[in-house]
Amino acid sequence: MxxxxxxxxxxxxxxxxxxxxxxxxxxxxxxxxxxxxxxxxxxxxxxxxxxxxxxxxxxxxxxxxxxxxxxxxxxxxxxxxxxxxxxxxxxxxxxxxxxxxxxxxxxxxxxxxxxxxxxxxxxxxxxxxxxxxxxxxxxxxxxxxxxxxxxxxxxxxxxxxxxxxxxxxxxxxxxxxxxxxxxxxxxxVPDPGLPLDGERAPVIAAAGRLVRAKRFDLLIEAFAPLAAAHPDWRLRIYGTGADRERLRRLIEEQGLRGRAELMGPVSPIEGEFVKASIVASASDAESFGMTLVEAMRCGTPVVSTDCPLGPAEIITDGVDGRLTPVGDKAALAAALGELIADEAARRTMGRAAARTAAERYDPAQVARxxxxxxxxxxxxxxxxxxxxxxxxxxxxxxxxxxxxxx
CATH class of the missing domain: 3.40.50.2000 (Glycogen Phosphorylase B;)
Known part of the structure; x- marks a missing residue:
């Protein structure tokens, strides 16, 4: 054919x-x-x-x-x-x-x-x-x-x-x-071909276009109290876009210089996701949520807003990731904080995420x-x-x- x-x-x-x-x-x-x-x-x-x-x-x-x-x-x-x-x-x-x-x-x-x-x-x-x-x-x-x-x-x-x-x-x-x-x-989303059971850095990773709809500002603000409570943790945001300068100023205003970083675009992103302990998404809306599946294929648990239309079809809350209400900074911070404090839960969710992504989103499955x-x-x-x-x-x-x- x-x-x-x-x-x-x-x-x-x-x-x-x-x-x-x-x-x-x-x-x-x-x-x-x-x-x-x-x-x-x-x-x-x-x-x-x-x-x-x-x-x-x-x-x-x-x-x-x-x-x-x-x-x-x-x-x-x-x-x-x-x-x-x-x-x-x-x-x-x-x-x-x-x-x-x-x-x-x-x-x-x-x-x-x-x-x-x-x-x-x-x-x-x-x-x-x-x-x-x-x-x-x-x-x-x-x-x-x-x-x-x-x-x-x-x-x-x-x-x-x-x-x-x-x-x-x-x-x-x-x-x-x-x-x-x-x-x-x-x-x-294909298998990244990376070892999923290696050491994970105390990093929350996020990726996407730096635009207002992605709500990286909400993520930065949610991370601020976590940074104070967990001084070894970092937030790394990958991508480029019109909102970069506004986000840079917000990081400064929140006192997060050196703790929250705008890393620029990286492709493929899986090499960064597989080193992180958590991947986060604070979007107001998603047509699907590619970064969520990419993170899951890396065995990394995802904390995402339950925005229309994709995340709820990708993540089973409490099993292979967490879902929080759209725009709710406190709920986002709480879900991230729970995973930061519980390494065993992160690893269990990460393994479940890798299984889910392989079963549902492998290219061979989608091609069939x-x-x-x-x-x-x-x-x-x-x-x-x-x-x-x-x-x-x-x-x-x-x-x-x-x-x-x-």
Missing amino acids: KITFLIHNVYGIGGTIRTTLNLAAALAERHEVTVVSMLRHRARPRFAVDPRVRIVPLVDLREDAGDAADPRLRRPAEVFPGAERRHKQYSVLTDVRAQEYLRTSDADVLIGTRPGINVYLARFGPPGALRIAQEHLTHDTHTKKLRTQLARHYRDLDAVVTTTEADAAVYRRKMRLPGVPVLAVPNS AYEELFTALAGTRRSRAWRRRTARWRTGAGRALRRLRG
């Missing part, structure tokens, strides 16, 4: 890139897999790419590339939806290249990995291929305008796949897609779930097409009747 993923920019850094490459590598065990990158800005991807996976860039943004002189690169995209967050990075040239590639694709399965790309898939994907939209954000994070645009195009696809069951339920409730199943398949989906979609193609046609007929008839009544 030929399987093609379409991604924004495989040459960058991000959770969608990481999980797409993980899944592509797992599927490459039995299939011919291609990753099509809408954009390219450097010579090689930052993440390791399985040699069995072919990378195909469509628009090269490098100054010495021929695309840099194409006037279509400076004209705003007309097909890529204007309400999509990445619209400014897309152009008429991207529209044209996406259309050319998809119209001539011989893939059996095409998988888009962000809303605007899924619109390309609906508009230009060959009807003989299974066309699947992945949702790496969430339904409710999109604007109303974008959701309206997506609903119109997603009706032409074969399936919509979210990363959590909670988000799949929102799509089923709020976006009517006759003949298009909406289901949840989690992101995959996708293979089962492909088989199911191929077997129901005719019945789903009939449901779509019937729904469209009813919609058209309803509109005609309303016009007559008017």
